[in-house]
Amino acid sequence: MPPKLVTKPKHLIEELTHRGPHRVLRGDLALVGLPGVVYTPTSGLGLPAVSFGHGWLQPPARYRGLLRHLASWGFVVAAPGTQLGPLASHRLFAADLRTALDVCVGVRLGEGDISVDPEKLGLAGHSVGGGCAVLAAADDSRVRAVATLAATQTRPYASDAASRCAMPSLHLAAGQDLVAPTAGNVGAIAANWAGPAQLRTVTKASHLGFTEGRHWSTLLLPGKAESTTQRVARIMLTAFFLVHLAGETRFQAVLDADLKGTDRPA
Template sequence: MAVKPKHLLDELSRPGPHQVLRGDLALAGVPGTVFTPHSGLGLPAVAFGHGWLQPPDRYLGLLRHLASWGIVTAAPATHKGPLGSHRLLAGDLRTALDVCAGVRLGDGAISVDAGKLGIAGHGGGGGCAVLAAAEDGRVRAVATLAAAQTRPYATDAARRCAMPSLHLAAGADLVAPPAGNAELIADAWGGPAQLRLLPKANHLSFAEGRHWSDLLVSGKPDHGVRRITKALLTAFFLRHLTGEERYDVLLDADVKRAVIMGEPELTSR
C-alpha cells in the first residue's frame, strides 16, 4: 500500500533519528550557529539565511530539526541590521558552506560531502540564498520561505539557477507579498521550481519566539506553519541532496495549508 502524503508529513514533522550537536561558526571565522548529527561521514549540508532584522536564533527549531534527519545546518549571524548587505550575506552563506565542506566537525566524526550542498533562507535571507546559489556551482538545491526581493535582484539571479528549488509563499504576508516576490522568483527560476502557497501564513510565521523586531515587522510566529515547513524542507533536501526517493509522494502532492501553485511535479523533472 502506498504511503499517503499526510503520513509522510506527520513523520517528517517530528524529529529524526539523530542526536543533534550545536556548534559555533565563529570558531571558523564567521559569526553564527551550526547544527550537526552526532556523527556521520559524507553528510549533506544546508546554509540558512535569516530574514530582515532577524537573528538566526529565530530559526533554531528548523535548523535542529534538519540536523536530526542527518543534514548539517549552518546559519551566519551577519548583516542583521536594517541596512544589512544582501550581497555580503549571500557571500557569507557561501562561506558557511565552505566551512561545512572543508572542516571536520565535532570531534572529527562528522564530515560533509561537497557534492551534497544546499541553501535556504527566509525573507531577505531567501533572496540572498538565490544570489548565493547563482554564484556557486556546488549548490544542488535551494529552498526559500516568504522570499523577499534583494539588491542585486534575486529574480535576475534565479534565471541563472539550474538546480531544483522549493519556494514557500505566505498568503497573508504584508512584508513580502507572494505575487511580487516568491512567485516572481519561482517563475524566473532556470531549473525545476515548485511554489507552494500557505494561505494563512504571514511573514513571521516561519520564525519562532519573540524579538524586538516584532514591533516593526508585520506578522507573528505560527507553530502550524513551522511544522509544515520542517516536513517539506526535510523531504526536499533529503531528496535532492541524498537521492532519497521515499518522500517524493509528499513533494508532488498538495497538503493541507500548503497548496502547490502551477506545475505540481518537482521530483520527476
C-alpha cells in the same frame, strides 16, 4: 518477488512532523571566524549540508527549531549570524552563505567524526535570507538545491539571479504576507527559475510566521511566530532536501501531495 510496499504521503508527512533518528549537536561558527551557529547529527561521514540565511533583523536563534529538525534528519546546517542590521548588504550576506558551505566542507566537525560531501550542498533562507540564498546559488556551481521561505527581493535582484539557477528549488510563500506578497516577490523568483521550481503558499501564514519565539522586530514588521507555519516549513524543507541532497526519493510523495494549509498556483 514480493510486491514493493509504497508508503502513503500522509504517513510520510506524519513521519516528517517528528524529529528524525539522529541526536543533534550545536556548534559555534565563530570558532572558525564566521559569526553564527551550526547544527549537526552527532556523527556521520559524507553528510549533506545546508546553509541557511536569516530574515531581515532576525537572529539565527529564531529558526532554532527548523535547523535542529533538519539536523535530526541527517543534515549539517549552518546559519551565519552576519548582516543583522537594517542596512545589511545583500551581496555580502550571499557571500557569507557560500562561506558557511566552505566551512561545512572544509572543517571536520564534532570531534572529527562528522564530514560533509561537497556534492550534497544546499541553500535555504527566510525573507531577505531567502533572496540572498538565490544570489548565492547563482554564483556557486556546487549548490544542488535551494529552498526559500517568504523570500524578498534583494539588490541585485534575486528574481534576476533565479534565471541563472538550474538546480531544483522549493519556494514557500505566506498567504497573509504584507512584506513579500507572492505575486511580486516569491512568485517572481519561482517564475524566473531556470531549473525545476515548486511554489506553494501557506495560506494563513504571515511574513514572520516562519520565525520562532518573540523578538523586538515585531514592532516594525507585521506578523508573528506561528506554529502551523513552522510545521509546514519543517515538513516541506526536510522532504525537499532529503530528496535532492540525500537521495531519499520516497519523500518525493510529500512534495507531490496536497499538504493541508497550503495551496499551489493554478
